[in-house]
Amino acid sequence: MTTILVTGGTGTLGRVVSERLRADGHEVRVLSRHAQPYAVDLRQGGTVLDKAVAGVETVVHCASTPGGGDEEATAHLIAAARRAGVGHLVYISIVGVDRVPLGYYRTKLAVERLIEESGLGWTLLRTTQFHDLLVRVFDTLARPPVLMLPAGLKDQPIEVEEVAERLAELAAGGPARRVPDMGGPEVRTFESLARTYLRATGRRRRIVNVPLWGRTYGAFRGGGHLAPEQAVGKRTFEEYVAVRIEGGRRA
Structure with missing residues (x-):
């Protein structure tokens, strides 16, 4: 089978992608800052990166950080992939980046x-x-006794395992350029999602919707981050929290 390198292979998505690819019979190399034998900070590149891509046919690029450096990291990865003759680079991005x-x-x-x-x-x-x-956002917002939410926002959350399955499928095939977006099964108001979270955690919080301003907020409020026409996900937020939160409380 194919030798595949997964960057960010110990992260939320990369770990599941790696597991799925191995289950499908592929040889998987995991690259992250601390995962041996390919412990690499992609923002710096280096000889270990060249070793990681040597003999690899496909790279699934999951490494990313809101803290900055993604462009430098990807430039290093591309350069190493060119030197190694990698044939296929698969990248995971976000609906609405444009x-x-x-x-x-x-x-x-x-x-x-x-x-x-x-x-x-x-x-x-x-x-x-x-x-x-x-869940991580609501964990933070629910710390005070009043849970304040940006007014008028909606979201369309998706199950990471479903995304990992699609990425593994794409990695096993040839270059396909931009493929159809993946959206979660439901477009929901932020308030309804927060109430689902509160029920699952057993917390009692007053919810206050706070109007914000600015181009970014306007784009989110206008649904620029949503893909209602591509609601291909299966697992709902209720089903997710039932396993992740309620199941954990019963264990």
């Missing part, structure tokens, strides 16, 4: 452009936000 003027989204869009212009065979998949990101 519509929402958030700094991190702009960076993801710039990375897309680097990959498209790399000279490598490439595949690009955009998805909506993962269920676990919403």
